[in-house]
Amino acid sequence: ETGVTQSPTHLIKTRGQQVTLRCSSQSGHNTVSWYQQALGQGPQFIFQYYREEENGRGNFPPRFSGLQFPNYSSELNVNALELDDSALYLCASSGPTANTEAFFGQGTRLTVV
Amino acid sequence: EDQVTQSPEALRLQEGESSSLNCSYTVSGLRGLFWYRQDPGKGPEFLFTLYSAGEEKEKERLKATLTKKESFLHITAPKPEDSATYLCAVQILTGGGNKLTFGTGTQLKVEL
Numbered sequence: 001e002t003g004v005t006q007s008p009t010h011l012i013k014t015r016g017q018q019v020t021l022r023c024s025s026q027s028g029h030n031t032v033s034w035y036q037q038a039l040g041q042g043p044q045f046i047f048q049y050y051r052e053e054e055n056g057r058g059n060f061p062p063r064f065s066g067l068q069f070p071n072y073s074s075e076l077n078v079n080a081l082e083l084d085d086s087a088l089y090l091c092a093s094s095g096p097t098a099n100t101e102a103f104f105g106q107g108t109r110l111t112v113v
Numbered sequence: 114e115d116q117v118t119q120s121p122e123a124l125r126l127q128e129g130e131s132s133s134l135n136c137s138y139t140v141s142g143l144r145g146l147f148w149y150r151q152d153p154g155k156g157p158e159f160l161f162t163l164y165s166a167g168e169e170k171e172k173e174r175l176k177a178t179l180t181k182k183e184s185f186l187h188i189t190a191p192k193p194e195d196s197a198t199y200l201c202a203v204q205i206l207t208g209g210g211n212k213l214t215f216g217t218g219t220q221l222k223v224e225l
């Protein structure tokens with residue numbers, strides 16, 4: 001049990017819709033990262049938030065956006081959903097120094113139809 | 114561009130049959146190399162972090178080692194409950210915050 005919780009666990013959306021995924025980080029962790037994992041692939045970095053500011057972004061379009069709140073929880077928003085957005089979305093929290101490990105939540109399985 | 118390559122893609126072992134998984138990497142500057150275990154439909158579970166060449170870490174039947182170009186995850190006398198996908202990831206020294214770059218994983222199946 002990592003202490004990182006994500007909601008919802010599963011979600012089905014229609015192409016063109018918008019979706020918000022949520023993550024509560026582990027106690028004491030102020031950095032949250034989001035990853036997209038397609039079937040049979042490793043997780044791909046979307047972006048990271050540190051103290052409510054975006055602190056690094058992967059190769060994802062602007063319709064992927066995020067927020068971090070004062071309690072360090074976070075949201076991932078995806079607009080104009082496409083079929084290829086179907087994936088497992090993972091949230092990872094880590095501590096205040098660069099060399100701390102990232103602990104993952106159980107993920108949100110998003111299916112776009 | 115940072116690259117992480119894992120081999121083999123899939124591995125089938127008999128219970129008790131020891132083996133090793135490989136993770137080779139090409140990065141501009143390594144801050145740390147991470148091993149995770151992932152069960153189907155679940156998030157990755159942290160196993161080890163290695164920071165410098167020559168470093169080794171152990172946990173139960175697993176032992177991770179690191180050189181300047183690759184890392185190995187050695188599995189000694191595996192049991193069926195060790196069946197999972199094992200992911201390797203690197204974190205680089207500059208930029209991107211604490212971004213992890215993952216390989217595609219090795220899917221391990223341990224049979225009785």
